[in-house]
Amino acid sequence: MFTNMIIGRYMPGNSWIHRLDARTKLILSVAFIFVVFFANNVAGYVVAIAFTLLSILLTGLGVGVFIRGVRPLMFLMFITTLLQLFFVQTGDVLWHWAFLTITTDGVTNSIAVFVRFMLIIMFSTILTLTTQPLAVADAMESLLQPLKKVGFPVAELALMLSIALRFVPTLMDEAESIMNAQRARGVEFNEGNIISRIKAFVPLLIPLFINAIKRAIELGDAMEARGYRGGDNRTKYRVLTWQKQDTIAVIGFIVFTVLLIATKWL
Amino acid sequence: MAINFNQVGFTYQLNTPFATQGLHDVNFTMPEGKFTAVIGHTGSGKSTMVQHLDGLVIPTAGEITIAEQRIVPTTKPKELNKMRAHVGLVFQFPEAQLFEQTVLKDVMFGPKNFGKTATEAEAAAKRALRTVGMAEKYDERSPFELSGGQMRRVAIAGVLAMEPDLLILDEPTAGLDPAGQEELMTLFARLQKERHLTVVLITHQMEYVAQYADHVVVFEGGTVVKEGTPAKIFDDVAWLQEKQLDVPIAKQFADKLATKGVTLDTVLDIDALADQLAEQLGGSAHVH
Ligand SMILES: Nc1ncnc2c1ncn2[C@@H]1O[C@H](COP(=O)(O)OP(=O)(O)OP(=O)(O)O)[C@@H](O)[C@H]1O
Ligand SMILES: [Mg+2]
Numbered sequence: 001m002f003t004n005m006i007i008g009r010y011m012p013g014n015s016w017i018h019r020l021d022a023r024t025k026l027i028l029s030v031a032f033i034f035v036v037f038f039a040n041n042v043a044g045y046v047v048a049i050a051f052t053l054l055s056i057l058l059t060g061l062g063v064g065v066f067i068r069g070v071r072p073l074m075f076l077m078f079i080t081t082l083l084q085l086f087f088v089q090t091g092d093v094l095w096h097w098a099f100l101t102i103t104t105d106g107v108t109n110s111i112a113v114f115v116r117f118m119l120i121i122m123f124s125t126i127l128t129l130t131t132q133p134l135a136v137a138d139a140m141e142s143l144l145q146p147l148k149k150v151g152f153p154v155a156e157l158a159l160m161l162s163i164a165l166r167f168v169p170t171l172m173d174e175a176e177s178i179m180n181a182q183r184a185r186g187v188e189f190n191e192g193n194i195i196s197r198i199k200a201f202v203p204l205l206i207p208l209f210i211n212a213i214k215r216a217i218e219l220g221d222a223m224e225a226r227g228y229r230g231g232d233n234r235t236k237y238r239v240l241t242w243q244k245q246d247t248i249a250v251i252g253f254i255v256f257t258v259l260l261i262a263t264k265w266l
Numbered sequence: 267m268a269i270n271f272n273q274v275g276f277t278y279q280l281n282t283p284f285a286t287q288g289l290h291d292v293n294f295t296m297p298e299g300k301f302t303a304v305i306g307h308t309g310s311g312k313s314t315m316v317q318h319l320d321g322l323v324i325p326t327a328g329e330i331t332i333a334e335q336r337i338v339p340t341t342k343p344k345e346l347n348k349m350r351a352h353v354g355l356v357f358q359f360p361e362a363q364l365f366e367q368t369v370l371k372d373v374m375f376g377p378k379n380f381g382k383t384a385t386e387a388e389a390a391a392k393r394a395l396r397t398v399g400m401a402e403k404y405d406e407r408s409p410f411e412l413s414g415g416q417m418r419r420v421a422i423a424g425v426l427a428m429e430p431d432l433l434i435l436d437e438p439t440a441g442l443d444p445a446g447q448e449e450l451m452t453l454f455a456r457l458q459k460e461r462h463l464t465v466v467l468i469t470h471q472m473e474y475v476a477q478y479a480d481h482v483v484v485f486e487g488g489t490v491v492k493e494g495t496p497a498k499i500f501d502d503v504a505w506l507q508e509k510q511l512d513v514p515i516a517k518q519f520a521d522k523l524a525t526k527g528v529t530l531d532t533v534l535d536i537d538a539l540a541d542q543l544a545e546q547l548g549g550s551a552h553v554h
Contacts, residue, residue, distance in 0.1 A: 061283070065283055174362070177357065178363060181362065181363035183322055183350075184320050184353070184354075184355040185363070185379060185424060186375075202365070203365045203375070207362055207363060207364065
């Protein structure tokens with residue numbers, strides 16, 4: 001069940017995108033979330049889709065992986081789209097029944113929201129699929145350095161983040177095996193009404209939390225026993241380096257942004 | 267419950283980029299009401315196989331028959347809920363499944379899920395707890411206040427309380443002290459005899475296989491490479507060593523004696539070996 005999730009997984013590879021600096025990918029993924037809002041007509045969406053597709057192709061992982069990746073979020077996207085469809089009341093009325101009204105603006109808005117949602121998820125998936133989680137944490141630490149001056153605990157935050165990321169797959173595996181153990185004792189997950197479904201998760205969540213807390217305590221002890229002290233003057237095993245291709249990627253992204261803004265006047 | 271695997275294959279995360287083969291072309295038969303041991307190197311697919319026995323995973327190829335239930339790749343997990351009531355599966359490190367406030371409640375969880383009333387479940391739970399050697403004074407304790415070995419016993423009781431016909435044990439004694447291991451193994455062997463259970467035991471300890479098993483299935487690289495009585499499996503010492511499996515002590519000792527010219531019938535457990543030696547030396551059979 002959990003193991004079929006693509007989101008948040010790293011897939012090893014040696015593509016052009018894989019080799020980009022984690023900071024580049026992180027900045028561009030965040031920037032993309034904002035930039036995609038410049039698209040507000042067909043031409044704009046075509047440019048945005050084309051850019052996303054190009055980036056996906058450059059990962060060398062195949063489009064199929066990404067499509068399967070968004071599948072678990074389909075439900076969420078569907079709900080959001082429906083909300084748009086029924087809540088936007090401007091434009092010509094296309095269909096009306098009791099208190100439900102669908103308008104032309106509602107339709108265009110919901111299509112826009114759907115596409116945007118898809119693109120943002122796909123683009124973030126590029127980051128997580130091609131970048132080791134620890135590299136993402138390092139990138140975040142490096143980008144947050146300026147905040148250190150105002151007393152923000154950047155190193156501690158980065159440590160927390162990298163430990164959390166490190167344990168996501170472990171917890172997933174553990175959840176899966178506890179689930180199996182409880183199924184063997186007659187729990188039926190994903191069956192029955194909503195209340196019995198929620199109740200079914202209690203025997204999963206309690207052991208999962210208890211094990212997670214136990215593990216956290218053990219990890220803390222182990223780190224302390226080996227003399228870990230957070231913060232200043234720690235050197236890094238993996239050093240992030242900015243290369244020519246990072247500059248190329250950033251320039252490519254700027255060109256895309258300019259193009260996208262330009263579609264306004266089409 | 268008799269078990270038959272016919273060309274069974276299983277791939278983890280089929281149709282994803284993370285697909286890994288767990289089992290391929292697995293064929294074997296486990297006799298009903300007998301003690302079957304499953305052995306094999308780490309990562310050879312033993313745990314993957316036993317999850318099929320409880321319908322927790324559906325094979326991606328081939329066909330499994332467990333008593334009257336037939337399982338093929340198109341079988342829906344829901345169809346197997348009924349079968350699961352007759353199967354008890356003790357996972358590797360089963361203490362991870364404890365979650366209730368008290369030991370007794372936790373052991374009652376399984377029977378209740380399979381439709382027993384609270385009174386029936388409580389009675390079954392108490393019986394199971396006493397069977398695994400947990401005294402009454404622990405019944406109202408939190409399972410999280412127990413020692414590791416006690417937690418293991420409670421978890422095993424949680425499965426025994428379901429009173430299964432097919433009992434599957436995935437390395438149930440791993441990480442326990444030697445006395446505790448011995449005690450649990452004797453318990454499983456006794457339950458098997460008394461209740462005529464079909465027992466499937468995964469273990470790395472060949473002594474237990476030699477001592478208790480009626481039938482042995484050997485896994486390697488996701489498939490079954492040999493199947494038969496312990497005598498047959500342990501006969502070929504070179505083959506066992508090639509598969510990185512231990513040879514039972516009694517067999518090793520008998521083989522060493524054979525090189526010195528003392529010939530004995532095939533023996534796998536220490537008591538039988540001692541009896542034969544005593545006889546050859548002209549003494550009386552020793553008292554067990
Ligand atoms: N959840 C999973 N997802 C993907 N692959 C898995 C999963 N569980 C097991 N495998 C793989 O399937 C193969 C068989 O594993 P399995 O756990 O059945 O071995 P095992 O014989 O029980 O080993 P051990 O003696 O160490 O318990 C291994 O190669 C393992 O990496
Ligand atoms: Mg195993």
